[in-house]
Amino acid sequence: MSDILFVTWDGGGNVPPATAIARELVARGHTVRFLGHAAQVAALEEEGVEVVRGRHARAYSRFDRYSPLTMMAVFGDRGMGRDLLEETSVRRYDLVVIDCLMVGALAAAREAGLRYAVLEHLYDAYFRRTILGGPMGLNLRLRRLAPQRSLEDAAVRLVTSLPELDPVPDPPANLRQVGPVVPLSAPATQGGDPTVLVSLSTFGYPGMTAALQRLVDATRDLDARVVVTTGPAVDPADIRAPRGTEVHRFVPHAELMPGLSLFVGHGGHGSTMTALGHDLPLVLMPMDGLADQPGVADSVERAGAGRRVAKKASPADLAPVLAAMLADGPHRAAAARLGAAVRAQPGAILGADALEVALDGSVTPGGRPPR
Missing domain, CATH: 3.40.50.2000 (Glycogen Phosphorylase B;)
Incomplete structure (x- = not known):
């Protein structure tokens, strides 16, 4: 050896x-x-x-x-x-x-x-x-x-x-x-209450707390359970969450993915491929225009499995995108097709x-x- x-x-x-x-x-x-x-x-x-x-x-x-x-x-x-x-x-x-x-x-x-x-x-x-x-x-x-x-x-x-x-x-x-080298458990299950995971980078990008807050505000009227993970770079106490929204510093994504309906992330390669590996559609908000995040987000959008949104988008602009990606539609079939490719x-x-x-x-x- x-x-x-x-x-x-x-x-x-x-x-x-x-x-x-x-x-x-x-x-x-x-x-x-x-x-x-x-x-x-x-x-x-x-x-x-x-x-x-x-x-x-x-x-x-x-x-x-x-x-x-x-x-x-x-x-x-x-x-x-x-x-x-x-x-x-x-x-x-x-x-x-x-x-x-x-x-x-x-x-x-x-x-x-x-x-x-x-x-x-x-x-x-x-x-x-x-x-x-x-x-x-x-x-x-x-x-x-x-x-x-x-x-x-x-x-x-x-x-x-x-x-x-x-x-x-x-x-x-x-x-x-x-x-992709990502942790996979099982594809997202159908049925039950819709659940959305909002999770940006573990990297300390400028403006990330404000961006996360706008995403959380945009989920206020979603008919879904909302789970937010802030990671080590953002203090959960700094996020004002609506009643019923769960805010955690860290929860292993692989534990949550099988029960999710939608993943909201920053376009990081690892988290994006993990979500796709669980057949999840995505809403992606790149945190750094010089990193790979915009390219990852654009590729997912071109494949029909998600939407890219701007880092400074307002809650009013984000809310209809989140609602559309949470609903049924061709984006779910596209995400499942990519998920099968990841698992293969x-x-x-x-x-x-x-x-x-x-x-x-x-x-x-x-x-x-x-x-």
Whole structure:
């Protein structure tokens, strides 16, 4: 069996795909460790994974004040790369799996000749066009981090998106679109009282409390049970909720999804794919125009499974959209079709398969040894 190191960062939705694939690898007998930001050590240890504590990565937490300049510094941080090289100098790893946004660590692995894989936990189209093809990519290239070359030299690139929503024409030889890596229980059940879940990002985006309040206000006249989760970035006490509306800091989405009728989110890749995997239509309010959220929301709307709304939309504008998506209609069939596609691609299993092939080519799909 192999020793594998995952390099991640404290971004919120980027972590669950990595830990899910890691758990699948551990179940197959591999040893897995994680290297990330100090702020996420406790959460990673709660996931049951062994964590390597680095010394050089810049201090960062997703609850810090957000700015594009901060994110450029985090993504291009060579300190994370130094931590990676220090760890691989004292412990032998057969493969390093690096978050696609940790470009400083990718450059370090490539320059050192390590065998590494890239985990793309978002739409490949967004990653290539908006990040690498935009100001962020220019900044990374000017810093001589050569992000495109790091992708080309990877043993494998795991893209955890749904091909129908994120088509990859003419994929490079090392790219594997394994499907969303999301927690799934069962598709949403029909019957019973309609239930709506309103939940925005765990990331501390500016203006998120006000946006969440406008969404809650827009649910006031819905004929449905309304559950709101604020996440760690918003204090539940700051939300004025109508009588009967439940407001929680955190409730596991996978526990709520089977009984939901509608999911209202921010267009994050993970929460959106989880909702679709439960056949749920969506109303999506992107919190950051530079992130992948607008693209995810637009793709869901084009597929007929939901609606994108503006971050500053008023409750009066939001209310009819919520009512329409809560009602029956073709959007439910579209969501169910996408849900079937999500469930047909078990991303954690297929991702682990691809990593094992990158290690030594000794397994067949599903993690089974060859006969």
